[in-house]
Amino acid sequence: MDIRLALALLLCLSSKGITTTAESTTEPLTNSTLETMTEGATQNPTPASTDTNDENETFSEEDLDGPCESVGQRSRSLKFIAKAIQRIGMQLLENLEPTEKEPNVIISPLSISLALSQLALGAANETEQVLMSHLHGNTLPCYHESLHNVLEQLKSDDLQIATRIFLRQGFEPKPKFTEDSQRLYESEPAVLEGLQQINSWVEQATNGKMSAFLTSLPSNWLLMLINAVHFKGEWSSRFDPQLTSKGAFHLNENQLVEVEMMEGPKQPLSMYNDQQMGARVARLKFRKSMSLIMVMPTSRRVNVSRLVEKLSISDIYSRLPEEQAVKVTIPKLKLEYTQELQDVFTNLGLGEMFSNPNLAGIADAPLMVSSVMHKSSMELNEEGAEAAAATAVIISRLSTPIFSIDRPFFFTLVDDKTKVPILMGVVNNPNPGAPIMQTPEPGSKDQVLIDKIDMSSKGLPPK
Numbered sequence: 001m002d003i004r005l006a007l008a009l010l011l012c013l014s015s016k017g018i019t020t021t022a023e024s025t026t027e028p029l030t031n032s033t034l035e036t037m038t039e040g041a042t043q044n045p046t047p048a049s050t051d052t053n054d055e056n057e058t059f060s061e062e063d064l065d066g067p068c069e070s071v072g073q074r075s076r077s078l079k080f081i082a083k084a085i086q087r088i089g090m091q092l093l094e095n096l097e098p099t100e101k102e103p104n105v106i107i108s109p110l111s112i113s114l115a116l117s118q119l120a121l122g123a124a125n126e127t128e129q130v131l132m133s134h135l136h137g138n139t140l141p142c143y144h145e146s147l148h149n150v151l152e153q154l155k156s157d158d159l160q161i162a163t164r165i166f167l168r169q170g171f172e173p174k175p176k177f178t179e180d181s182q183r184l185y186e187s188e189p190a191v192l193e194g195l196q197q198i199n200s201w202v203e204q205a206t207n208g209k210m211s212a213f214l215t216s217l218p219s220n221w222l223l224m225l226i227n228a229v230h231f232k233g234e235w236s237s238r239f240d241p242q243l244t245s246k247g248a249f250h251l252n253e254n255q256l257v258e259v260e261m262m263e264g265p266k267q268p269l270s271m272y273n274d275q276q277m278g279a280r281v282a283r284l285k286f287r288k289s290m291s292l293i294m295v296m297p298t299s300r301r302v303n304v305s306r307l308v309e310k311l312s313i314s315d316i317y318s319r320l321p322e323e324q325a326v327k328v329t330i331p332k333l334k335l336e337y338t339q340e341l342q343d344v345f346t347n348l349g350l351g352e353m354f355s356n357p358n359l360a361g362i363a364d365a366p367l368m369v370s371s372v373m374h375k376s377s378m379e380l381n382e383e384g385a386e387a388a389a390a391t392a393v394i395i396s397r398l399s400t401p402i403f404s405i406d407r408p409f410f411f412t413l414v415d416d417k418t419k420v421p422i423l424m425g426v427v428n429n430p431n432p433g434a435p436i437m438q439t440p441e442p443g444s445k446d447q448v449l450i451d452k453i454d455m456s457s458k459g460l461p462p463k
Helices: 034-040 075-095 109-121 125-134 143-154 175-185 195-205 304-310 313-319 342-354 445-457
Strands: 009-013 159-167 188-191 221-234 245-250 256-274 279-285 290-297 324-331 333-340 367-380 384-397 409-414 421-427
Touching (some): 109 143, 109 175, 109 221, 159 175, 159 195, 175 188, 279 313, 279 324
Parallel strands (some): 159 188
Antiparallel strands (some): 159 221, 245 256, 256 279, 256 324, 409 421
16 A cells, blocks of 8 residues: 555544544445455445534533533543644644655644643733634633643553743743643743753653754743653554565655555554545554554545545544454654744734733733744654654743834824824935935945944844
């Protein structure tokens, strides 16, 4: 099977009570190999689920009854959080374009959602509302308590989640923000002594999978909200290393690369064809309540990233038939992905975070988010899978705004009480007697001199 996987590796929960799973009435597949799956696999006509489009879902009085510690533990709240994390992951995959340098897009929706959720603890007013809307938690009562309980359910010997607040020497956030971060997300504060301290923490939290998470910090940074996720799981049925051999992986209709293909002659697999998406869907289980979901276009002409808008993980689980013994071939992987998420978040409507947010829950001083760095890795081999991710939200001191009049302008002198204009005019040349010069070419010596004069007049150090 030539699995074209740009997004198609989705690590999902299978039996921890968070993903809704329904019994399928689909007849078992009759073919024993994925190569002939298009003709012989069950088509599964079940219509796509609509339960992921529930941003406007309301909660009854019964749902709201009791303290948040109790509300956050209810199954409906936990399922809502799972769907919210699914949606933010799909939105990011839709907007993160592969590049020549980064042909594969691999993210951790869990890590990114956790970072933004902790930031929301320190946000106020409109900034908090916008963050919660993008986290799809604006209609969920007791969102943070619900996410806390999801994190507690996720943690296991195979899956570790770690969080930390790094502080600049001398900066102290508001006590409530620190207390809430510790209570809800187990995020302990620590004064940062150097960049290596961050990288060592990430390396330890990811079991050595990430050794150089950050290369620098902004000069005006004050605190960092950071988390790391690490998963290492064993297939329910291992692949035999002796059967691994060279195989073709088709990049598109006309191009292919040679890869190491693992082979399982009789691998337990649940799979179906989705004609609406034009894709094959398969699930490989790990030993402990985790699964690898794979979605592959049936046509080599289809860009796999275009499938994202049609995907619903909950719908996939509800449509999966019983497992059967299948000949499976799948490429070995060892991939990494690094991305600064500022541009994609700005495109999604979160640009205010990076310009003038209200983070009064963290400190009274004006703050802004200067960076959201995300790094992830994924390895598949004959024994199982190992995945790691880390996300850092770096918060800096907001620079003093600049307003500089350096071109023609209108003015009016106005009485504040009556709004009567005493004087008004248009200034085209504030120094009429001075000789008029030509604007120099960019990069010339004269332009450099003008730049220095401009920077000095604006109270900034010359470049």
